[in-house]
Amino acid sequence: MDNFTFRNPTKIIFGKGTESTVGMETAKYGKKVLLHYGGGSIMKSGLYDRVVASLKAAGLAYVELGGVQPNPRLELVHRGVKLCRDEGVDFILAVGGGSTIDSAKAIAMGVPYEGDVWDFYAGKAAPKRALPVATVLTIPAAGSESSDSTVITNEDGWFKRGYSSELVYPVFSILNPELIFTLPAFQVVCGAADIMAHMMERYFTNSKNVETVDRIIESTMKTVIHNVPKFLANQKDYDAAAEIMWSGTLAHNNIMSTGRMGDWASHNIEHELSAIYDVAHGAGLATVFPAWMKYTMKHDLTRYVQYAERVWNVDVNHWDPEGTALEGIRRQEAFYRSVGLPVTLKELGAGEDRLEEMADKATKGDTETIGQFVKLKKADIMAILDLAK
Secondary structure: OOOOOOOOOOEEEEOOOHHHHHHHHHOOOOOEEEEEEOOOHHHHOOHHHHHHHHHHHOOOEEEEEOOOOOOOEHHHHHHHHHHHHHHOOOEEEEEEOHHHHHHHHHHHHHOOOOOOOHHHHOOOOOOOOOOOEEEEEOOOOOOHHHOOEEEEEEOOOOEEEEEEOHHHOOOEEEEOHHHHOOOOHHHHHHHHHHHHHHHHHHHOOOOOOOHHHHHHHHHHHHHHHHHHHHHHHOOOOHHHHHHHHHHHHHHOOOHHHOOOOOOOHHHHHHHHHHHHHOOOHHHHHHHHHHHHHHHHHHHHHHHHHHHHHHHHOOOOOOOOHHHHHHHHHHHHHHHHHHOOOOOOHHHHOOOOOOHHHHHHHHOOOOOOOEOOOOOEOHHHHHHHHHHOO
């Protein structure tokens, strides 16, 4: 097990009706709020009205910025930074899923920074301050409600990049599983694929003697696999919704990173895919990850056999460990398909004409590698994308 320091400062407020506390919690940190959200879904569900009523009851002023898209855009972040400066905003409340939260975090870093907030994502600078951020989560997926990370897409060149800083851990996050009852089924399963990917990025590691976290990941994976079909069968199933939502937070609050080095190549590859084709992040991960697994499997066949046995209940064939590992991957693909997710670029609706461009961007012109479990060059990424066709 590797040395580690673990800290997660986000206060989680979990359960039915908990969004009613948002005003009281926000008042501990600020007086004027940027209410940041995506489209009209929070209006239709009544969540917007409940949040606004809570803010008003706490005596808080607020301004609004909607319009966050999946794969959140830098242009809206720039608008948010200007709005916060002009209006004297001192707190940012994200009401939505990972895209809204990531956009809010970017705005929070950008407000006190004299340069362009993209500098952080481009590796040119690091933030020294940020406005406090909080969330009301509506989509279990990205885990951004309790993480130090944010991902933004720059329309100038369609670069999708992530950045991590302790400054953007939300000060609190409200998680009410009832809020996912009205989500389209495809959003739920895309979220599940993202949750699973966050765990797999950590599971496939070169760090040794990491059984405690291995078991945490395996059991949480099985929880998601068990509860997603239950929820799809009854989208008012609070218990299934609660299991999925809490799994999503645990998958990306860094507890599963302790004592080990994660990989993250599949996320990097998918970022290029969704930046160019604007596909749903979870659907892109469901497509990329099995291909990455097939490509890297022989690097540590023992770990893949363990994964197949413990997560997918594959009977181990000691005479054919490769066959055991492949059966685990096959069952994972079958699960994705069973809940309505794609596992090929064709099923995803992405083209095959820009594979080299994606591989080139991911490796900065083949000058860098991505991933830790197996370090990938441009040719490796192209081979993985070829397996995903």
